[in-house]
Amino acid sequence: METILVSLGGGLLQAFEPLNLFMIFAGCLAGLFVGCMPGLGSVNGVAILLPVTFLVPPTAAIIFLAALYYGAMYGGAISSITLGIPGASTAVATVFDGRPMAQSGKADKALMAAAIASFIGGTVSIVLFTLFAPPLAAFALKFGPQEEFALMLLAFATFIGLGGDDIPKTIFSILLGLVMAAIGFDIISGQPRMIFFDMVEFQRGIGFLVLAIGIYGIGEMLWTLESTKGKVQMHSVNITWARFKENLREIKDYINSTWIGSVLGFFVGTLPAAGATPASLMSYGLSKTFSKDPESFGKGNVAGVAAPEAANNAASTGSMLPMITLGIPGSPTTAILLGGMIIWGLRPGPLLFTESPDFVWGLIGSMYVANVATVLLNLALIPVFIRVLAMPFTLLTPIIFMLCVLGVFATTDRMFDTWIMLILGVGGYLLRKLNYPVAPAVLAIVLGPLAERSLRQSLISSQGDVTTFVTRPISLTCVILAVLLISYPLIQRMMRRRAEAQT
Amino acid sequence: MRFVKTVTVSALALAISAPAAFAEWQPRKPVEFIIMAGTGGGADQIARLLQGLIEKKDLSPRPFIPINKPGGSGAEALRYLQDKAGDDHTVMMTLNSFYTTPIIQEDLGVDVTEFTPIGLMAMDTFLLWVHTDREDITDLDSYVAAVKGAGLDWKVGGTGSGQEDSVLTAMMEAAFDYDVTYIPFPGGGTVAKNLIGNQIDSTVNNPAEQMEFYRAGSSKPLVQFTGERMAAFPDTPTAKELGVDIEYYMQRSVNGPPGMSEEAVVWYTNLFNELFNSQEWQDFCTSDGLTCDNFLNGADLASFHATQVEAHKKLIEQVGAEAITGE
Structure with missing residues (x-):
C-alpha cells in the first residue's frame, strides 16, 4: 500500500510538470472535438495525432494520447445529446435518454450529468486501477471463452428489462439485431454467410455504427417530423449561475446509476474482449432494471444519461489495464496507444510495471489530472454546446441528415453502407411506430459477434458439453446472475398483479 | 536594383517550376x-x-x-x-x-x-509453447506423451481454421500421430494470453507474441520450427535436430x-x-x-x-x- 502511494505521488508530480500539464489540456480539447464529430471516433483521432507525440518524451506522449481518449469519451456524449446522433459507438446508450431530455429543454442538465458522471466514472476507475492493477491482471487471465460467454449472457439479461413491459417485443428486437450481426463471414470457419441477393458487399457485414446512426439519426429525424408536423418547439436554455447550482443539486437523482456505471464499466473494460461500448450498454440496462422508476427510462431520465457515461469513461481507463499488463489492447484506441509504446521502446507486458515504473506511474498520475481537466473544460463549454439547439428546426434537420450520411461514409468509405444506414433508419422508424423497442437490437449487434465467438470456442473446447458454463466458478456466477436478472421483471410483474388482485 | 529584380524573378520561376520537376506520387489522404x-x-x-x-x-x-x-x-x-x-x-x-x-x-x-x-x-518463425506450470513437460518427447495421454482434451490455441498456425498444428498431428482440439481466437496476442491463463494447453505462437510472457517466466518454448537455432532462443532445439522434418x-x-x-x-x-x-x-x-x-x-x-x-x-x-x- 505504502509503495503504491509513494509511486502514485511520484506519478502525480510528473503529471503536474508544465509540459505534461499542457499535453493533458491539449489532449482533452482535441478529444472533445474528435469525440463529438460523428464518424470521427477516438480511433481516428489517436491515429491522426500520433505524430504529435514524437516531438515530446514518451511519458508526455502517452499522457497526451490518454487525455485525448478521455476527451473523446466525453465528446461522444455531446452530439448524442444535442443532435441525437451518437458521436462514437461508446455514446450510443447516451442517446436513449439524452435526446429526449434535450427535446424537452433540459439539454444543459443532460450535458452536466454526462460530464459529472464521466468524471466520477473515470475517477473511481483510476482508483481501482491504482490499487488493484496486478491482481486484476491475474483475474483477467482467468477469463476464458466460457466466462466471456457468461458475461455476454448477463449483458443480454440486463436488456430484457429494457423494452418495458413487452418482453416478447424486446426479444424480437434482440433477435433482429443478432441476425444482422451474423451477416458476413462466419467468425470461426471464415465462410461467407447470409449474403443477400449474392451481393458481395454483404460479406463485410453490417457495422454497428451503420445501424446506430440509421436508427437514432435518421429514424429519430423522421419520428420528430411526423410527430410535430415540422412545427418543432425549440427550447433554448439560458444558462445562469442559479440554474447551474440547481443542476448541481440534482446529482442525487443519478448518483446511484453513476456508481453502477463506474464499477461495472471498469470491470468490463479490463476484459480484453469487451471494451467501452458493451460496458455502457450494460450499465444502462442495469440501472434501468434497478431503478425505482424504470418506466421513465428512454423518455428523458437523467439517470439514463449518467449510467452509460460513467461506464464508458470507467471502461476506457479499465481497458488500459490489459494493454499495460498483458500487451493486449482492450479497445481499438488502446491498440494504437500500444503501437506508440512499441516505438518508444517500451514493451507492454507483465514486466512493464517493474522495468519502466516511471512511465507507468506517470501515466496513472496523469489519468487523475486528465479527468479533472476534462470535467472543467466540459462544464465551461456547456453553454457553447447548447447553442446548437437554438438553431431553427429547418436548419438543424438538414445538418443532422448530412452528418449521418457523412459519418457513415467517413467511417466505412462505402456508399453501400450509407444506403444500408438509410434503409435501417426507415426500418427503425417503422419499428418504433409499431412500438418495438430498438435499443435491444443495437445491443445485440454489438454483443452478438462477441457472444457467438465465445460460445463456439467454449463448445469446441468442451467438445460439445454445455455443462462447461456451470462447472467453472466465474462463469457459473454470471449465469446465475443472468437468470436472476431475466426473472426479476417477471417476478416484479407477478407481484404487482397479485397486489392488484388483492385490492 | 535590377539585380535584385532578376534574382527575385528567377527565384519565383524556380519556386513555380520546382514542384513540377519533382512531381512524384504521394498519398493525398490518410x-x-x-x-x-x-x-x-x-x-x-x-x-x-x-x-x-x-x-x-x-x-x-x-x-x-x-x-x-x-x-x-x-x-x-x-x-x-x-x-x-x-x-x-x-x-x-x-x-x-x-x-x-x-x-x-x-x-x-x-x-x-x-x-x-x-x-x-x-x-x-514459430515455436511450440507451453505454460511453465507444466513441469511434466520439458522437451518434445514429454510433450508428445502428454498430448497423447490427454487425447482430444488437449487444447491447442490458434488464430483460426486455415491460418498458418492451424496448418502447423495439422503438420504436427500428422508427424506425431495424435489428435488435438484446436480452438480459434481472434489474434495471436489473445492466443498467448489464453495460454498464460491456462485456458489452453499449448500454442505455436511467433516469438514476438510470447516474448514478454517468456521473459516474465510464464511460458516456455520446447521446439523451434526453423532450420537453425535463432539467436534469441539459443537453448531451444529445432525440430530437425530432434529428427522431425518440420520447418515452417x-x-x-x-x-x-x-x-x-x-x-x-x-x-x-x-x-x-x-x-x-x-x-x-x-x-x-x-x-x-x-x-x-x-x-x-x-x-x-x-x-x-x-x-x-x-x-x-x-x-x-x-x-x-x-x-x-x-x-
Whole structure:
C-alpha cells in the first residue's frame, strides 16, 4: 500500500510538470472535438495525432494520447445529446435518454450529468486501477471463452428489462439485431454467410455504427417530423449561475446509476474482449432494471444519461489495464496507444510495471489530472454546446441528415453502407411506430459477434458439453446472475398483479 | 536594383517550376493500413511499429491508419482489399493466411496473385509453447506423451481454421500421430494470453507474441520450427535436430489491392524499403527472432508469392483440408 502511494505521488508530480500539464489540456480539447464529430471516433483521432507525440518524451506522449481518449469519451456524449446522433459507438446508450431530455429543454442538465458522471466514472476507475492493477491482471487471465460467454449472457439479461413491459417485443428486437450481426463471414470457419441477393458487399457485414446512426439519426429525424408536423418547439436554455447550482443539486437523482456505471464499466473494460461500448450498454440496462422508476427510462431520465457515461469513461481507463499488463489492447484506441509504446521502446507486458515504473506511474498520475481537466473544460463549454439547439428546426434537420450520411461514409468509405444506414433508419422508424423497442437490437449487434465467438470456442473446447458454463466458478456466477436478472421483471410483474388482485 | 529584380524573378520561376520537376506520387489522404489479423498478434505488432516509424521519421505526408480485419481467418481483409481494386490509398500487412485462406475458401473469389506486391519485410518463425506450470513437460518427447495421454482434451490455441498456425498444428498431428482440439481466437496476442491463463494447453505462437510472457517466466518454448537455432532462443532445439522434418516460416509482406497505379507502387516500395533498412526495424528483427536479410519487391515478390501459393496447396493437400478446418 505504502509503495503504491509513494509511486502514485511520484506519478502525480510528473503529471503536474508544465509540459505534461499542457499535453493533458491539449489532449482533452482535441478529444472533445474528435469525440463529438460523428464518424470521427477516438480511433481516428489517436491515429491522426500520433505524430504529435514524437516531438515530446514518451511519458508526455502517452499522457497526451490518454487525455485525448478521455476527451473523446466525453465528446461522444455531446452530439448524442444535442443532435441525437451518437458521436462514437461508446455514446450510443447516451442517446436513449439524452435526446429526449434535450427535446424537452433540459439539454444543459443532460450535458452536466454526462460530464459529472464521466468524471466520477473515470475517477473511481483510476482508483481501482491504482490499487488493484496486478491482481486484476491475474483475474483477467482467468477469463476464458466460457466466462466471456457468461458475461455476454448477463449483458443480454440486463436488456430484457429494457423494452418495458413487452418482453416478447424486446426479444424480437434482440433477435433482429443478432441476425444482422451474423451477416458476413462466419467468425470461426471464415465462410461467407447470409449474403443477400449474392451481393458481395454483404460479406463485410453490417457495422454497428451503420445501424446506430440509421436508427437514432435518421429514424429519430423522421419520428420528430411526423410527430410535430415540422412545427418543432425549440427550447433554448439560458444558462445562469442559479440554474447551474440547481443542476448541481440534482446529482442525487443519478448518483446511484453513476456508481453502477463506474464499477461495472471498469470491470468490463479490463476484459480484453469487451471494451467501452458493451460496458455502457450494460450499465444502462442495469440501472434501468434497478431503478425505482424504470418506466421513465428512454423518455428523458437523467439517470439514463449518467449510467452509460460513467461506464464508458470507467471502461476506457479499465481497458488500459490489459494493454499495460498483458500487451493486449482492450479497445481499438488502446491498440494504437500500444503501437506508440512499441516505438518508444517500451514493451507492454507483465514486466512493464517493474522495468519502466516511471512511465507507468506517470501515466496513472496523469489519468487523475486528465479527468479533472476534462470535467472543467466540459462544464465551461456547456453553454457553447447548447447553442446548437437554438438553431431553427429547418436548419438543424438538414445538418443532422448530412452528418449521418457523412459519418457513415467517413467511417466505412462505402456508399453501400450509407444506403444500408438509410434503409435501417426507415426500418427503425417503422419499428418504433409499431412500438418495438430498438435499443435491444443495437445491443445485440454489438454483443452478438462477441457472444457467438465465445460460445463456439467454449463448445469446441468442451467438445460439445454445455455443462462447461456451470462447472467453472466465474462463469457459473454470471449465469446465475443472468437468470436472476431475466426473472426479476417477471417476478416484479407477478407481484404487482397479485397486489392488484388483492385490492 | 535590377539585380535584385532578376534574382527575385528567377527565384519565383524556380519556386513555380520546382514542384513540377519533382512531381512524384504521394498519398493525398490518410492511408488505410489493413492488418489481416487481430490486435496484439505478430502482424499487428509489426504494422503498428511500422506505422509509428513512418510518423517518427516523417516519411509520409499523410498518416497511415492501422485497421484490424481479422474476420474469417483473414477472409474479411482479403475481400476488402479485392473490393478496393485500383485504390492507391490502401495497403495491407499480410501473413501466411494470405495464401491459405483463399485455398481453403474457394468461394471467396480472391486470387492473391492479382494483388500488387509491395515489399517483403521479414520471415517470421514459430515455436511450440507451453505454460511453465507444466513441469511434466520439458522437451518434445514429454510433450508428445502428454498430448497423447490427454487425447482430444488437449487444447491447442490458434488464430483460426486455415491460418498458418492451424496448418502447423495439422503438420504436427500428422508427424506425431495424435489428435488435438484446436480452438480459434481472434489474434495471436489473445492466443498467448489464453495460454498464460491456462485456458489452453499449448500454442505455436511467433516469438514476438510470447516474448514478454517468456521473459516474465510464464511460458516456455520446447521446439523451434526453423532450420537453425535463432539467436534469441539459443537453448531451444529445432525440430530437425530432434529428427522431425518440420520447418515452417511466416512471410510478413506488404501488398496493395489489384491494379494500384505504378507511381503509387514506386512510392510505397521506396517507403517500405527505407523502413526495412532502418536501425529500428533491424533491431526489432533481432530481438524478436525475425529474419530480415533481403527486401523483396516487384517481380521477385510476385514470384515468391506464386511459389508460396503452390507450396501451401501441396501442404494442405498432404495434411488434408479437413485436418485444418476441423470439419
